Amino acid sequence: MKEGANPFLEGLQLPLHIAIRDNHAEAAVTLIDQGVPLSQHMFLHATRLKSYVILKAFIHKGWDINACLDYWTPPALAFALDDETSVNWFLENGANPDAQCDSGCTSLSMAVKVAPIETIKLLLSRGGTIKHGWLLHYVAMRELADCLEVLDHLLGRGLLVNNVMYKALGTGTGSALHFAAGRGQDPTGQLAIHWAQNRDYESVVDFLRPLSGFG
Incomplete structure (x- = not known):
């Protein structure tokens, strides 16, 4: 005790x-x-x-509404993204879309992966930025039909294409377990286009290829 x-x-x-x-x-x-x-x-x-x-x-x-569950898990707002009422409640009570866990993941990271584009735009208008959360990597994992629309929106806000994930952290230890569990892929040190290639997201690859300088 x-x-x-x-x-x-x-x-x-x-x-x-x-x-x-x-x-x-x-x-x-x-x-x-x-x-x-x-x-x-x-x-x-x-x-x-x-x-x-x-x-x-x-x-x-x-x-603290912005406290993280653990090293890999962002604040609770990330678990309220399926419902606009919940998202608004969290924002009105001090939730920060850019608050990140130690691995760098934010609630906005999870939003660009799974949430409706309206929710993504809401978070960006309420404190979320493109500077944190490896957003391009997470949107490259988006399995919804509007993936390219979300990509285009983020790039239009100035999101950089060739940021290497975990570069700022200096390590990718354990990242495969969190970001690609069960997929047999290790994303450590990869560009978003490589993530998309590993997941056979050809439309994303085609979208990113000219922007990434891979011809």
């Missing part, structure tokens, strides 16, 4: 987990207000359930 921890409150973490899991907002808020220790996993679970009352209780207790 951590020094200074309250054994009684520590013992209430499981009931809080259950209350959040079952979306019992009143019980969860009561436990949070009593000072039961909070965790990223609890906040993420409430995010996925769109439990705004519970999420607000976290924030009232001083929870």
Whole structure:
């Protein structure tokens, strides 16, 4: 047990987990207000359930909405991208689309991979920038039909084509597990066009080839 921890409150973490899991907002808020220790996993679970009352209780207790789950996982906004109401709620409560985990991934990174283009434009208008998050690499993994439209939009905002992923981090250790799990590809040190080639995204490759200088 951590020094200074309250054994009684520590013992209430499981009931809080259950209350959040079952979306019992009143019980969860009561436990949070009593000072039961909070965790990223609890906040993420409430995010996925769109439990705004519970999420607000976290924030009232001083929870950092831009905290990351772990080295590879960006803040909770990245898990709210499937719903415009959720995205707006997070933005209105201080979420930063550019907040990044230690690996450099941001909520905007995940948005350019999986979210509707309207959501991407919203994040770019609310603090998201093209300077962080290896956006071109993530949009190269986008499997939606509007991939080229998103690419064109980002390039139109000045996104550089030939940035090498992880160059700024100095290492790519573990990146294959996070970014290409189960695909047998190691993206360490690759350009976005190489990522697209590895995934047989020919339309993306054709789009990027003249811009990348590969003829």
